[in-house]
Every structure is written in structure tokens, then in C-alpha cells.
Amino acid sequence: MKHIKTINGSTLKDSMKTGGCGECQTSCQSACKTSCTVANQSCQKN
């Protein structure tokens, strides 16, 4: 494409099929104790 550069595809939809095991880290625990951004957490399966 000339006008558009895609830097990330449809990752969210894909995770619907595999996710939900619940083994990942709790969000607030991991760093900060007052806020929550889950997008920087990683999946235990990866």
C-alpha cells in the first residue's frame, strides 16, 4: 500500500480463539498499584 502502513493487524480477534486460560499476571500487581493498563501485559502462552 502506498498511502497506508499497517503496523498491527487483527490480533484481538485471533486471541478470542485461544485465550482465557487465566494464568497470566494480575495487572495491578505487576507494577503500579493504582492504575491499570492491561495492554502491556504478556500472555503466559507466548
Add this chain to the structure above:
Amino acid sequence: MIHKFTLFGTNIVVDTNSGAVHVFDDVAYDILDYYKEYNKEGIEDKLRGKYSKQQVEEALEEISALEKDGLLYSKDTYDEYALKGHLSAWSKNIKALCLHVSHDCNLRCKYCFASTGNFGGERTVMTPEIGKRSIDFLIKESGNRRNLEIDFFGGEPLLNFSTVVEVVEYAKKRGEEAGKRFKFTITTNALLLNEEIKNYINANMHNVVLSIDGRKETNDRMRYRVDGSGTYEDIMPVIKSVAESRNQDNYYVRGTYTRHNLDFSRDVLHLADEGFKQISVEPVVAAKGTGYDLREEDLDVLYKEYERLAEEYVNRREKGRGFNFFHFMIDLGQGPCLSKRLGGCGSGHEYMAVTPEGDIYPCHQFVGMKEFKMGNVREGFLNREIQELFKRSNVYAKQDCRECWAKFYCSGGCAANAYQFNGDINVPYKIGCALEKKRVECALWIKTRE
């Protein structure tokens, strides 16, 4: 739903429901203003004089192709998943506890949500016995989950370090028997952190959160001892040595910014200048009238600060002097699954806090609010109604979040903030949302520079 914004000349377009992120050139970006309302001729008409017909045609084709591939204006198909699938998959199992081993503190930080260490109650410490019952409780309530977390919190947990050690050793032993793997973390102000404690932490703790706010004047204004003296000079060398001893990894220096230091990017950069590689500095959560609470009128200044920080973040990274800022780290490709993004922080249903007396609350921020008491580790009793309330509080249960472009990055915000400001865990705190969205924009821009 899409969200578009321009930062430092880069046009970024987020397709919320697919998770796709694109960089658009100016023609394509401008077309989006008319794309859904006008046909091809209409759009050409609107942009005549600004771009050539051919440019518009080409860009338009690319946009349509993305839409067809489900990478732009993709449908929200998660509603049902959120209500059915998500809720059953995300069971009632608990996976993390925050142990308030000491409701006492050697500091009197002005903004402390623990009301200067005692959470509005007596100044007490947790006995090893209560700590061990907490471990038993977690193992019992964790069902088939293998990975469990314990965070030692306070007040100041180093005021009761003997309990910390006893509980860690007990959990390791019990975990082995029960087939569970424990990860330990500790949050400390570092004042009592000596060599011996440091070695124990390094040998046993997966993460350590070290509190410091940034520049000396910023830190000492809010973080002082009982006698009023600031802590910066004493804690800085200690915190540095902890960071170094952990090879600048698996720790965070954690600061809070308030209305007194709206130029907080300087505090973050100060910490980076001091050599720290893992930094988290966050907005204060304070009630109106305290004088240091963040207000709507501060937002523009704060947006500029995040931008300034993002620019310098990339700048330093390119020069090989990069650092991690917690809120700028987004994992686009391998991030958490949808269930996690819907469920958010997990407070009250998979994560809970335990007081020195063994009382259970939805999370550390709810401790002491009697209406949220869920039980006590000695009785192993759990108020399932409160747990259910928190479990249901996913992104789709909150009107504001359903309609928010950042929902799958943010995952619905902090329930405690929502409750403190709006009296309802399902109505997010507005200023928090504004800042969260700005941070996500900056984080996405940083991604475009990789």
C-alpha cells in the same frame, strides 16, 4: 469504531475492535472525515484542490481494502462473548493476594491512600499466622490455576519483615505440595532496606516496587518522615543499589505526580538520568479540596507533558540510552487475550487484599471500606455477592467503556477510582480516562517509531 489522531506529524488510525493500528498519509487521513457519509464523487468533491483526483482514488481503494479485510470499521462482536463466554471462562478462582503485612509506616506521605499508613484503623502488623492462613486461603480458592501471586504491601512492609520471610518460606513449601507456583513481589519506601533484606528480596522476589517521586523537591514535598524531614537523600542510593543488584530488571521505581508537579516529565527524566531503566510515575488519586488533586483544567498541561516525555523517550532509545516507562509499554502483537482485556485488573474476583487482621477486601484501595469487606482468611469465608459484582464489572458492563476507543488497551480503568469519585465501580473516573487515553496515544506513536 475507529479512533484517529495526529502526533508529531504522524497520522495514526486505530481500529478498536480488531486491534489493528495503521499509519495514514494525509490524503488517506483526510478521506476518513467523509468516508462513511459520502460516496466516491462526494469525497473527491470535498477534497478537490487539496489533492489530485488520482491520489484520492488510490487512497480510497486502500481504505476500502482494509475495511473489507476487517482491519478498519470492524464490527464489535464481543458483547455476547463478554456476557457469556468470558464470564464462564474467567471462573471464580483467585490468583493473587495483596498482603498488608503492616498497617503502619515510617513515613507520612501526604497523598497516601492508606491515610498515613494505618488505612483509617489501628496501627497494626500482620502476624505470621494470619499470613500463613492467607496462603492456605489462596491455594484453596485458586482451583486449577497454577501461577499464583503474593504482593507484600503496607503501610511499609519492611516494618514487619520477619512475617514476610515466614510467609514466603511457608508459601514455597505449601506451593510445592499443592502443585502451585508462587511469584512474590514487595512494595517499599526503601528506608529500612539494608544489605540483608536486599539479598533476601533478590533471592525470592520476582518484582520489587520502590517508591520515589522524582526530583528531590518533588519527592520531599510529599514523601517525608514523621518529623517532617524529606527522604530523597537517604533512599536514592539504596534504591539505586537495589536496581543495580537486579541488573536493572524486574523492579520498578514508582512515583506519583500531583498538582504540585504538573511538569512531571522532568521527574521521570530525572529518574532516567539517575540510571533507572524501569520507571512508573502515575497521577495521584486524591479527593477534591486537598489542593494537590488533578483537575480538568490541568489536562492540557498534562497532555503536553506526556507528549514531551514520549518524544524524549524515543530520542533516548535511538541514542541507546532508552528506558521503560510503564504506561508507554504496549505489546501490540503478543499482548493479553481478549478475556484479560475485558476483565481488567481482576480486583474483587481474582485479586484481593488482606488486612493485618485477616479481613479480605476487593483490592488494596478498598481496604477499610466496610461495605466491601468480603470475609476473613481465618474463616475462609468469601462474600460471593461482592465477588460476583466485581466479576461482572467488565468493559461491556460500563457504558462509558463500551463506547470508548481505548477500551481494549485500558480494560475498563480502576474500580477503586470509579467508586471514590462516582460512588459506582462501573462509572469510570473522568480525569483518569482522559490521561489513560493520552498515554495510549503516546504509546502507539512510540510503536510507529520502532
